[in-house]
Amino acid sequence: MKFIHTADWHLGKLVHGIYMTEEQRVVLEQFVQLVEEEKPDAVIIAGDLYDRSIPPTDAVDLLNDILFKINVELNTPIIAISGNHDSAERLSFGTSWYKHSHFYLKGKLTDDFSPIMLNDVHFHLVPYAEPGLVRQILQDESIHSHQDAMKSVIGKIESQMDQDSPNIFVGHAFVLGGKETESERTLSVGGSGCVTSDLFGPFNYAALGHLHSPDALRHDSVRYSGSLLKYSFSEAKQRKSVSIIHIDSKGDINIEERLLSPARDMREIEGRLEELLDPSFYQKQKIDDYLKVTLHDEGALIDPINKLRQIYPNVLHLERKIDVMDMKQKQVFQSIRSEKKSELELFESFYHEMTTLDFSEDKREIMESVISVVKGEEERK
Amino acid sequence: MKFIHTADWHLGKLVHGIYMTEEQRVVLEQFVQLVEEEKPDAVIIAGDLYDRSIPPTDAVDLLNDILFKINVELNTPIIAISGNHDSAERLSFGTSWYKHSHFYLKGKLTDDFSPIMLNDVHFHLVPYAEPGLVRQILQDESIHSHQDAMKSVIGKIESQMDQDSPNIFVGHAFVLGGKETESERTLSVGGSGCVTSDLFGPFNYAALGHLHSPDALRHDSVRYSGSLLKYSFSEAKQRKSVSIIHIDSKGDINIEERLLSPARDMREIEGRLEELLDPSFYQKQKIDDYLKVTLHDEGALIDPINKLRQIYPNVLHLERKIDVMDMKQKQVFQSIRSEKKSELELFESFYHEMTTLDFSEDKREIMESVISVVKGEEERK
Structure with a gap:
């Protein structure tokens, strides 16, 4: 199986007072072209589709257009979750209808930890959630930090996971050791928003969103795809790309990167x-x-x-x-x-x-x- | 064919500082029950699903829940348009996916005036649009008022309409002679927002939204269903209901009303x-x-x-x-x-x-x- 891993589109982002929407459209049209050429079995978007909970309407239009092209016109399954910049509730509207055409959008974390299965690969979707919400969903008063929350969620997933199939984690989190830039919003004020990479041990691959560089983390199977565009000058020297992940029936992983070329650097x-x-x-x-x-x-x-x-x-x-x-x-x-x-x-x-x-x-x-x-x-x- | 005509749900409405969302849920659950009992061939919602362009998230949840129950669980086609309170763009997200299950939501007016066909009845969906937008879409500089705009739009529809089938108009407008209350937002500041009822002559029935009383207009085939709830004290003496419309193959119409009972009057x-x-x-x-x-x-x-x-x-x-x-x-x-x-x-x-x-x-x-x-x-x- 082959899937494309992308994240942190941040549609509707303002950079120094300039809306990036048209830049985003240029790069996303390239992305659609890549999907057309590569014919992946799925596209994974690991959160922060929008830059804020109430995005401008042209960003809403853009997301709709691009997802429609990928999912309906190119008949490609999409797996997407909300990130810390998205509104879980607003993004969730209509998700029940999208499943028809294999567009799996998980906006809100719930107590349903069953995976999405595509070509015998199991995808475990964990949208961004505050520790307080995870505490409530899992009814576990011991959850206080992001680390506690992620550990408990992954524990739940692992307890009902089919170990004989390849398992892919899709999440939005700040993994300890990851390199931050100025355009990611801190996950936790006055406390650690980090989780450790060892938590993702049960999975063959963790497709992450949040940090904006594909090099943010040095790890074979726990990876950020990086953002669609440079969203601050602290990212000026980063390359921007999406990852093409090949996974065989034994769960072995092979990763390629494809660069994206914005109209303006x-x-x-x-x-x-x-x-x-x-x-x-x-x-x-x-x-x-x-x-x-x-x-x-x-x-x-x-x-x-x-x-x-x-x-x-x-x-x-x-x-x-x-x-x-x-x-x-x-x-x-x-x-x-x-x-x-x-x-x-x-x-x-x-x-x-x-x-x-x-x-x-x-x-x-x-x-x-x-x-x-x-x-x-x-x-x- | 039998369909239910409702409009002006105004989800997320604040009345004198109180959110009506829970009241709305009570009445909408009754509505779902009515759909379950009546088994109509379609439910029509003639605009103002939300009370404002950016509704509160619990109103978004409520609309999603109710439409899912009607459309997917009860397998009932839905025909809906945006009203002057809705954001055409925000409501439009995802509409392409909804059609799978016969949920036809037209958020934005476009130059595509082809009808939705259900059981040989043709439904013509005209979401609320400012005259300036209609002028642009139809490329007709002579359009200035709501009357001009509606006349031109209906002219377009009529020119390509199948006269042998029953034709139903679904729109959101202020028809001249209609009785206003305090909770509808005036469509035009410093000018007439009105359209005349004779414009709807080509249709067997015009299912309208905007005015909040089912008695707002005295006309056999041009009708407001009225709003879901009383949304101001000027509506205190109105009954609140939905309309059940029977239409035979000759296009003859028969109308019943079903009252809604809120938890609190x-x-x-x-x-x-x-x-x-x-x-x-x-x-x-x-x-x-x-x-x-x-x-x-x-x-x-x-x-x-x-x-x-x-x-x-x-x-x-x-x-x-x-x-x-x-x-x-x-x-x-x-x-x-x-x-x-x-x-x-x-x-x-x-x-x-x-x-x-x-x-x-x-x-x-x-x-x-x-x-x-x-x-x-x-x-x-």
Whole structure:
């Protein structure tokens, strides 16, 4: 049997104020093409189909279109679960009807741990669930952490599992040792959201979602497929791919990766402003990529972001490089802070420091009113 | 052929701060029972399945449960469209999969005007759409009003309609002459949202949603089923029902109504506070109904709402009856307003008028801060 493992589509994602939906459509059309060529026996989507519980309507349209093409037009079974970004309830609407055409979408964890069987391979679907919910479903008061919860759920699955068939786990979790980036949402505030990889021992393969890099975890049979696209600059150097998993009747696994090519890459460039605006530099660049720009210039620059955007329309983030030379400036700034100036004076110094422009009267008025509103709100708290 | 016509379920509706979801579940379970007994050839839901574009998750669960029972468990075809309260896009997710089991949900108006055929009867599904959208879909710049839009859509349908079969229109619209209540949302702001009933001439029956009373329109073949429940006190005297429509091969129509019985009615009671709190009165009442209470007492009353709620837990709205006797009081109040007192003084007079209680120092402080916040916000606009 052959199946494709993907996860973390995050449809409807906003990156630095830009909706990624059209980028996502481009890559998903490639994915549909891959399914058409590879003719897998199933497509597995290991959670975070949407980026949030109430996605924008064009993301809803996109997911519907793509799943329809894969499942109905290409007649390919789909196995999908919800992740921590999805609304389990909203995603669950209609799932009973989808089964007709071998589209198995498990939005909510329930006490039914029976697997989906396709070509004699057993798929065990475990949508993302908070430990509190697992405690309630399993009626086990000893469950407090994600580790407790996953251990108990897998215990239940193992107790009724057919050991003679290949068994695949499909889940959404943060496995200990996995490398995080900035675009995954922490699973647990003030406590460990981790689970250990040894929990997945009973399975021939664990198809995971949550971490965005296919290299997040070094393990033969417990794997993240990685996300569809780069969703933060901390992922700029990651490759984005889906995994094609071959499994034989003995349960032995073979893994291939297929790269995805977005219309626009997400990457970082750096240098002095003048260099970056020089045709001899930018003519060698794919200028419409999503860029984080780090400027090496010292001193003031007038409106660098707009100058950059005239060449590179999709600059999403601009930084100035602070090296040892700048520490003096930083110290000046810190000494200003320690002088106990008023907020307005502090802002004026900051403004001048950053722009070298005059802090004009109209700007002063705007800041005064902003400061008074914020202060008023703080007092009311 | 026999089908049931219902509409305006408004799942997830809030009435005076109370979610109606549990009431809706009670009535929908009755509805499922009716479907089980009547065994209709189809159930038609003419829009406003949800009360808003993003319904609460328990309303999503409820709709999923009920439609699954009717469609899959009772093997009954469902024909449904979105209304002005639904999100066409969100409701459309998954519709392609539902058709397998004869669940035809049309969320978005498209240029495909082919009917659904069941038992040789043709059903023409027209989800609610703004005139601007219809203009775009039909590429007809002359469409401005709801009347223009409906006329054009029906023109399209008529041009390709099989005149030899019975034809049923399923739509969501405000038909001229229909009686409105407070809980339907006006379709058009600053213009007519109406369509005329003669437009539906080509059909043997028009199964409509939008107005909440089955008597909203007096017409033999253009009808509202009315809503599932009373959704405002202006509907307190309406009966709530679904319609069972029999149609023979010649297209002749016969209509029966079946009443729905909510766990709690929505109704009005009135009298003096003392009377309403008297066991000889309330022991004859169904005290947990949703109530609007109109008090006939003159002069001040201390905390009447809490006194009433000790007997009637679901008082949603309390009014004092102002008759000729009270006009003097009203005039006093108006003369206070014309004296140009400060907001705080005005409120103090009002408070005293309504409660006869002292306007204590802590209350004064709260009002002062409220007034200053509101004034601050007005100035910033």
